[in-house]
Structure formats: C-alpha cells, structure tokens
Amino acid sequence: MIEALACGTPVIAWRNGSVPEIIEEGNTGFIADNIDDAVRAVGNTAQLSRAACRTSFEDRFDAARMASNYETVYHRLLRGAYPQFGVAESAALHEAAPAV
Numbered sequence: 001m002i003e004a005l006a007c008g009t010p011v012i013a014w015r016n017g018s019v020p021e022i023i024e025e026g027n028t029g030f031i032a033d034n035i036d037d038a039v040r041a042v043g044n045t046a047q048l049s050r051a052a053c054r055t056s057f058e059d060r061f062d063a064a065r066m067a068s069n070y071e072t073v074y075h076r077l078l079r080g081a082y083p084q085f086g087v088a089e090s091a092a093l094h095e096a097a098p099a100v
Contacts, residue, residue, distance in 0.1 A: 013032065
C-alpha cells in the first residue's frame with residue numbers, strides 16, 4: 001500500500017490489518033468490506049488525485065518522517081512511557097541516551 005501511494009497510485013484494499021491506518025478513505029483510496037464495495041471502488045478511482053496519494057506518502061511515510069517517528073518512540077520507551085512493554089532498565093538507558 002505504501003509503495004503504491006509513493007508512486008501516486010490510489011489503493012483499494014480489504015479492511016484488514018493496517019489498511020484503515022494507511023488508506024485515507026476517499027482521498028488516497030477506498031476500503032472494501034466485500035466484493036460489491038471493491039467493484040464500486042474501481043469505478044470511483046478516477047475521482048482520486050494521484051498527487052494527493054503522493055503527498056500523503058511524503059507527509060506520513062518518507063524515510064525522514066519514519067526515522068523521526070521511530071526515534072520518538074524509542075525515547076518514550078527509554079523514559080518509561082510504555083510500562084506495558086516492561087522496560088525495567090529504562091531509567092539507566094535514558095541517562096545514556098542523547099537529549100531530544
């Protein structure tokens with residue numbers, strides 16, 4: 001999906017996994033719950049902007065954005081912001097991490 005958006009190609013996908021998080025319904029593609037939805041979506045793809053698909057990719061998934069997002073999560077882990085992951089040594093790791 002992300003590769004298609006990078007190329008400016010609208011996506012039609014089944015509502016599974018990360019699809020609802022990736023596809024902006026009616027902007028970068030369509031999410032189908034059944035075959036009738038998918039068939040309808042094919043007929044509606046001409047109304048979607050390829051430029052909007054590419055822009056969505058650049059805003060959300062380019063390498064710099066992804067690296068920045070990962071760095072943010074890692075620093076949150078080090079500060080103990082996600083206790084459900086059980087990072088017991090987060091305080092010691094945080095002291096060794098560079099300031100953000």
